[in-house]
Amino acid sequence: MTNMNNKFEADTGKILDIVINSLYSEREIFLRELVSNASDALDKRKYLGLTDKKIAISSEASEIKIEVNNKDKTLSVVDNGIGMNEEDLKSSLGTIARSGTKAFLEQIATNAKDKKPDMSMIGQFGVGFYASFMVADSVEVLSKKAGENQAWKWSSDGKSGFNLEKADKEDVGTSITLKLKKDAKEFLEETRLQFIVRKYSDHISYPVKLHEIDKKDAEIKTLNEASALWTRPAKDIKEEQYQEFFSHIGAGFGKPLLTMHNNTEGTISYTNLICIPSTRPFDLFNPDRKSSLKLYINRVFITDKCDALIPSYLRFIKGLVDTQDIDLNVSREMLQNNPAVAKISKSLVGKILRELKKVSEKNADGYKSFWKEYGAVLKEGLYEDAERKEALLDLCRFSTNENDDPISLSEYVEKMPEKQKDIYYISAETKDQALASPHLEGFKSKKIPVLIMTDAIDQFWLPMVGSFKEKKFTSITQGQINLDDLDEKNKDKKKDDKNEKEKKDKEYVDLVAQLKVVLGDQVKDIRLSSKLTDSPVCLVADEGDMDIAMEQLMAQRDTNYKGAPRILEINGDHSLIKNMKSLLSKKENNDLVSDAGTLLFEQARLMEGKMPADPAQFSKIMNQFLLKAIPN
Ligand code: ADP
Ligand code: MG
Numbered sequence: 004m005t006n007m008n009n010k011f012e013a014d015t016g017k018i019l020d021i022v023i024n025s026l027y028s029e030r031e032i033f034l035r036e037l038v039s040n041a042s043d044a045l046d047k048r049k050y051l052g053l054t055d056k057k058i059a060i061s062s063e064a065s066e067i068k069i070e071v072n073n074k075d076k077t078l079s080v081v082d083n084g085i086g087m088n089e090e091d092l093k094s095s096l097g098t099i100a101r102s103g104t105k106a107f108l109e110q111i112a113t114n115a116k117d118k119k120p121d122m123s124m125i126g127q128f129g130v131g132f133y134a135s136f137m138v139a140d141s142v143e144v145l146s147k148k149a150g151e152n153q154a155w156k157w158s159s160d161g162k163s164g165f166n167l168e169k170a171d172k173e174d175v176g177t178s179i180t181l182k183l184k185k186d187a188k189e190f191l192e193e194t195r196l197q198f199i200v201r202k203y204s205d206h207i208s209y210p211v212k213l214h215e216i217d218k219k220d221a222e223i224k225t226l227n228e229a230s231a232l233w234t235r236p237a238k239d240i241k242e243e244q245y246q247e248f249f250s251h252i253g254a255g256f257g258k259p260l261l262t263m264h265n266n267t268e269g270t271i272s273y274t275n276l277i278c279i280p281s282t283r284p285f286d287l288f289n290p291d292r293k294s295s296l297k298l299y300i301n302r303v304f305i306t307d308k309c310d311a312l313i314p315s316y317l318r319f320i321k322g323l324v325d326t327q328d329i330d331l332n333v334s335r336e337m338l339q340n341n342p343a344v345a346k347i348s349k350s351l352v353g354k355i356l357r358e359l360k361k362v363s364e365k366n367a368d369g370y371k372s373f374w375k376e377y378g379a380v381l382k383e384g385l386y387e388d389a390e391r392k393e394a395l396l397d398l399c400r401f402s403t404n405e406n407d408d409p410i411s412l413s414e415y416v417e418k419m420p421e422k423q424k425d426i427y428y429i430s431a432e433t434k435d436q437a438l439a440s441p442h443l444e445g446f447k448s449k450k451i452p453v454l455i456m457t458d459a460i461d462q463f464w465l466p467m468v469g470s471f472k473e474k475k476f477t478s479i480t481q482g483q484i485n486l487d488d489l490d491e492k493n494k495d496k497k498k499d500d501k502n503e504k505e506k507k508d509k510e511y512v513d514l515v516a517q518l519k520v521v522l523g524d525q526v527k528d529i530r531l532s533s534k535l536t537d538s539p540v541c542l543v544a545d546e547g548d549m550d551i552a553m554e555q556l557m558a559q560r561d562t563n564y565k566g567a568p569r570i571l572e573i574n575g576d577h578s579l580i581k582n583m584k585s586l587l588s589k590k591e592n593n594d595l596v597s598d599a600g601t602l603l604f605e606q607a608r609l610m611e612g613k614m615p616a617d618p619a620q621f622s623k624i625m626n627q628f629l630l631k632a633i634p635n
């Protein structure tokens with residue numbers, strides 16, 4: 004093709020490159036993508052037709068045609084949907100809408116290395132149209148937008164750019180014509196086309212009709228069932244049909260973790276056909292990522308942007324809700340505050356949480372995969388949805404320093420020693436980091452399990468929720484935790500213990516005083532620890548101060564953020580601390596003790612993933628110590 008008057012955006016070119024050179028055995032999916040777009044276009048026209056009679060189209064007239072021209076070796080997918088004008092063609096077929104798409108596709112392409120990447124998921128990334136170039140040397144899109152007079156023709160060879168010009172077209176809608184590649188002639192065969200449409204597009208609500216235009220008297224055949232899948236009885240629907248339906252609506256591919264197809268009648272009536280995809284979408288944690296649950300009113304697609312339909316902590320739920328209990332003429336904006344939508348949402352959330360509970364009880368492996376993919380999102384509900392707190396806490400799972408498989412809070416509480424009052428947790432960026440923390444030492448030696456919190460959201464819901472079954476959530480990096488109190492054996496010795504502790508505190512008074520002078524206001528306090536066994540020191544947050552992990556989050560957001568000073572806990576049983584104490588009592592080498600104190604403090608910071616407070620001073624003292632260890 005010559006004479007391209009528009010260049011592809013750099014990203015588009017790159018994506019086309021990846022697509023065209025991708026997995027050829029999956030080429031047939033191009034048809035699924037084109038039919039899917041045609042069906043979306045019909046949905047849009049139907050919706051707009053509700054309020055604008057000029058562009059309305061009857062249900063009977065809505066259809067998708069596959070036109071085969073054996074002579075010219077072309078295949079066209081024709082719809083009488085909403086159509087595209089010049090602007091639409093430029094923006095929809097020349098740019099990549101969703102951020103992150105390019106990076107993600109590049110990643111699949113690189114990961115695939117020797118094998119060709121699996122492009123069957125392409126529809127998920129809002130680039131399904133480009134799949135046409137897997138089978139076509141060139142593609143022509145002829146389109147006339149509903150309500151407009153001028154038609155436009157977009158054409159491209161999928162390489163450098165596209166051509167866009169005015170054209171003639173009588174009917175509203177879009178006709179996409181592929182000039183098939185030499186090795187793609189199979190897509191002219193009726194049986195092949197029929198097979199593909201049945202396989203991927205049977206659930207489409209509009210008829211998909213095959214039309215062999217250069218064959219005389221060829222009958223026009225409808226290739227699909229052409230009734231909305233969710234209106235059929237669940238017992239008549241095969242698992243594969245559900246799967247194809249979900250992939251059509253961008254829920255990813257393969258068997259979902261959970262499929263729910265129910266009809267609810269009562270104060271509010273609706274049908275839901277929803278799933279939890281087996282893997283989470285790549286942008287689930289993107290801040291603008293919202294739910295995309297589709298709302299249909301009486302089988303007319305209304306919107307997939309109704310946030311009131313499902314809370315954001317269930318945004319991984321894909322599928323649709325169809326109801327007759329909302330007025331078709333209600334505007335999309337008004338839906339947000341519509342009482343019927345609120346009722347459906349409430350009922351649906353309850354249903355989903357109950358279903359998840361069932362899975363957690365009956366299918367341990369399934370629930371484990373669910374939790375791994377979506378746990379961090381579901382936990383947002385603990386923060387946002389006070390009403391469902393109990394149900395959500397019940398569904399939560401946590402790793403501990405003792406278990407590889409995450410456990411429920413009930414399991415944790417059941418195993419608590421009698422004297423343990425609180426639910427202990429430690430926050431860190433990764434599980435490994437948590438396991439290496441000195442704070443865990445005493446808990447490990449006393450075999451008290453500690454929950455490991457590695458998701459950012461944990462820092463928000465924990466203070467909000469506060470407790471589970473009257474057991475307080477307690478961070479082991481915050482406040483004073485006296486593990487000796489928890490020793491079953493020590494039951495009767497409590498008084499002795501107290502005396503013992505006082506005695507020990509006294510022994511260390513001088514060292515603590517000396518270190519306070521050295522560290523000044525870098526620390527809030529210095530005290531003996533009851534939870535360290537192997538490490539000489541650690542830093543803890545004071546009772547009312549921000550926990551360490553939360554402070555790290557704040558610091559990520561604001562580089563100038565300086566948290567409150569920490570409390571330095573020292574381990575009176577550690578030889579280093581003991582030696583420092585005796586050295587000090589001899590009043591011989593105060594400076595050495597002071598320098599050791601500085602090093603230990605900086606070390607404790609390093610263990611938390613922080614830079615030394617004074618890197619230059621740290622290095623200087625460190626080198627002095629090294630020199631003593633490595634003498635001439
Ligand atoms: P997606 O369908 O995920 O948005 P596609 O690459 O399949 O991504 O399509 C890009 C866009 O092009 C669509 O969102 C739509 O706006 C437009 N489009 C494609 N095909 C048609 C069609 N047959 N009628 C109207 N618009 C279409
Ligand atoms: Mg598409």
